[in-house]
Amino acid sequence: MLVGYARVSTNEQETQLQLDALKAAGVRTIYAEKTSGIGPRPELHRALSALRPGYTLVVYKVDRLARSLKDLLHLLERLRSGGASLRSLTEPVDTSSAMGELVLQILGAVAQFERSIIRERCEAGRVAARARGVRFGRQRMFSKTEDRLAFELYTRGNLSFKEIGGLLGVSYTAARDAVRREIAFRR
Template identity: 55%
Template sequence: MAKSESIRLVGYARVSTVGQETNLQIDALEKAGVSVIYQEKTSSVGARPELQKLLDSLTKGDCLVVYKMDRIARSLKDLMAILERVQAVGANIRSLTEPLDTSVPVGIFMVQVLGAVAQLERSIIRERSVAGQLAAYRRGVQLGRKKHATPPETIEKMRALYATGEHTYPSVAKLFGVHASTAKRLITGKSSRQKMPVLGQYLDAL
């Protein structure tokens, strides 16, 4: 029987401050058979150049190994983005202290669960945002940036120029000294409510 091709194990270790050490993570990674290890000392919210180098180096069949997932991802959203990038090149990711290994069925299932949780999290945030906007609307609060009143005759002139077909929104905006998005809004007559279709669905149901 032919010997199976060995998997290249690539490790990543990170600590948040310069005063901390990656020794514990390095020892665990080396014990797991990892010979190539990228490490850096930076907070999860800072730039992580070594992580980017590692991700750029991954090829099909490689396995990215970490001591814990919080060493590589700052949030669930960040983790899902990294997982997607790893899987896009045909590589896998494994945690030494958590049940996450995308090279086995259980690990793939865990990724699917994490993806579902991330989707739920986005939906909850979206619902809360809409609820807040709806409450503000009911109190009479103007949504979006405060707009300066534009004289009706000015709006008509802008629409007339645009209707000739010789002007674009930016060119009309330049003539009247306003932003292109403002010119478009005035010419088309679209309100802030129309620019928020999700909230609009709730308002239409009232």
């Protein structure tokens, strides 16, 4: 028996392409979800629980199933120990044969390598940007002069952060952070 699993990463994406392909492949029981590969995947766990010896888990692409090579190998072992196999509709993967398992492991290793290279490139880009003076994160609400003014209002005016924020047209937290920065600067 065939059990299908489809996943997209965000609510803006649609599973329809995957669902249509799974149905065209003869899959009648399909578990689908819209969730990141990082968070919990309850439908995947339901699909895995539905598998019995001789069943096949069918996915549109292997990357819809596993987060990393380690995760993929763990899922493969779980399928193998339960007597089930895995088949991908868009890749030459069918773990009911030794060759299919080899191809799956190679594809998983290549995908993990690709993610590592992307991560390295992103980090190199961030390092280069910092070297050029680019600052990441939200822009500060106050200049150093305004930090001093908030500090003066806090220490001399006996005003609360909420009152300072109201006077300066910013939130309570922006006023509090300005005072804390000035305190840290004066130490």
